[in-house]
Amino acid sequence: MTPRDLTFVIGGARSGKSAHAERLASDSALPVTYIATARVSGDAEFAARIAHHRARRPAHWSLVEADSDLAGAIAQHDAPGQCLLIDCLTLWLANLLCPADGVAPPLSQYHAQSAELEAALTEARGKIIVVSNEIGLGVVPLGEATRLYVDELGRINQRVAALSSAATLMVAGLPLALKGAGHA
Structure with missing residues (x-):
């Protein structure tokens, strides 16, 4: 059995986590599909943040917008020899717990979607960066x-x-290996 190739990049706001994850995806030399979880809204400041992320990504990367069905997006786009970059769980969770219509679903629905996400990550055959x-x-x-x-x-x-x-913790633009490569 091939070991799972799942990298987790975590950090605070403006810690450099997205840029680091993008470098990891580029360095993989694999075709990259960027799975964006941000829900585009009428918020001009947030739209500027999204535009900044888009401008920084290579034009040849595929883009999938998955504001709530993240497990489905992984299952649909995962394949051996492919890299999926998921940015980010934070916004995915916000979309689930605070939906656009303002009607919060029962917590059991979120737990089911969370379990589906874990299953999709466990079954992934390509490189995944979260x-x-x-x-x-x-x-x-x-x-x-x-x-x-x-x-x-x-x-x-x-x-x-x-x-x-x-797993890598980003602090002030510096990666700290928590698990795996570079971790003693």
Whole structure:
């Protein structure tokens, strides 16, 4: 059996995690499909962030927008000799827990989608790079919805890190190997 080629890149906001993940994808020398999880909205500042990410990516990379069905996007585009770059779990979770229509689904629905994501990552045959934010280093947030979000992101980050063959923490643009290549 071929070992799983799953790399997890985690860090705070503006830590350099997306740029690092993009370098890893480029360095793989494989065809890359970028799976974007951001939900495009009428927010001009957020649209500028998305435009910045788009401008930085090579034009020959494929783009898939998967704001909620991330497991389906992985299953559809994964193949041996391919690289999928998923950016990011943080926005995917926000899309699930805070949908555009404002009607939060039951938590059991999110847990089912989270299990589907884990299964898709476990069954992947190509190279997968997953980006996420580490948001649990601060104080316990006020408000039930915010605590739920922080807790669920921490849980999914732990599960993806456990599945990963390599994990990197980005701090101030510097990669710190947590697991796999470069980790003693």
